[in-house]
Amino acid sequence: MTGWRLLLTRPADESAALAGVLAQTGIFSSSLPLLEIEPIPVSDTMRRVMQDLDAYCAVIVVSKPAARIGIDLVSRFWSLPPALKWFSVGAATAQILEDHGLDVSFPAEGDDSEALLDLPQLHEAIARSAPRVLIMRGEGGRELLAERLRERGASVEYLELYRRDLPQYPPAALPDLIKAERLNGLVVSSGQGFEHLHQLAGDAWPQLAQLPLFVPSPRVAELACVAGAQTVVDCRGASAAALLTALREHPEPVL
Template sequence: MTGWRLLLTRPADESAALSSLLAEKGIFSSSLPLLEIEPIAVSDTMREVIQGLDRYCAVIVVSKPAARMGVDLVNQYWPQPPSPRWFSVGASTAQILEDNGLNVSFPDEGDDSEALLELPQLRKAIARLDPRVLIMRGEGGRELLAERLRELGASVEYLELYSRGLPQYPPGALPDRIEAERLNGLVVSSGQGFEHLHQLAGDAWPQLARLPLFVPSPRVAELARAAGAQTVVDCRGASAAALLTALREHPGPVL
């Protein structure tokens, strides 16, 4: 596992935390954030949603930025946490909510929407007359979760709290970093993260596509393979634990 020299592409603060955990395992990593989180200005509609939070039988928070921003809004309007059941896709997002006094359910295995949809607590929460679900997320996220919940009879609304941009880098920054630091593996945490990786690679993509690529889900794996990535490893989650498990199962090159 210590033969890996990985490129991390998460937002800067998340990459720093992941890099520290990898270093404890003897794994070298280099950070080139490909997602820049920009909060969306709070509108009257967003305030109305938060003020009416007790109308929902379930609130689903799909990312750590959504958890942090969502909690900030909730604390502005609710002296006591509201009554809906809270859910998250993964343990790291759940921890942010729990640290703010919210009771959160999340899948023990599988750090993705598919695993959350199978969670008995979520099925129970929406097994009522006219169930309403709120999803806190970034702008323009994945639609699968809402589609499946609607199939189960729930009405679903979004509270979009931030946008994800591609930070500005000089031409050639990505292949230059990989060559200079002799990186032999790439890590992305979302479909948009992969799209930004592909975009930033530019003409160097055919070469970079030969490197092993660690992705968080079958959906992102499919995107990567369709774009020509030759060795795609589905970590079945975006957490550090999921990545470490995948690295153990796919030993890196011997240095």
């Protein structure tokens, strides 16, 4: 797979970790973070939710930043987290929670809301009278989880912990980097990551849209296709393992 030269767009620390995994398999990558995580200041709503944390039958954490910020917030209010069921969308987020001693369930296949909704442990957690579910996430985002859980009779609340901003770059930073590093593939990890990629590309988007674009889910694939991306590869997950599998299955570019 050494023919690949990939653009990584995750937050800086996550891109660095992914670059290390890719380098071990001989894949060159260059990073231009398109998501900057800004924690939201603790509000009265956050304090109320934390004080009532033991009233929920399940807590769903949808991302690694939500896990890190959420754990820090819980530790401010609880010397030991209350005994309740924790869920995550993917294994990497689950690992952060497990490292803090939490009992976490997550889908073995798929890193998305659809896979989590099929998880038997989640069905079991809300199979009670008047179940309450808390979703820890960033500002905005998909409503699918809450909608489906409400259809199943659960009361769902959000705890929004951070914002995802686009870092400030010179106008031609993205196409200039791709040209300078001779990159031949683009990687995004979320719908907002793709939107920032599209935005930063500007007038160069028609050219960049010709490069293979690796995305984590059918939803992001659809966003990219609608925007004109010509070769979209759904990795069926946002993990390094999912990306490596997709790279193996997709024709390697000729240098």
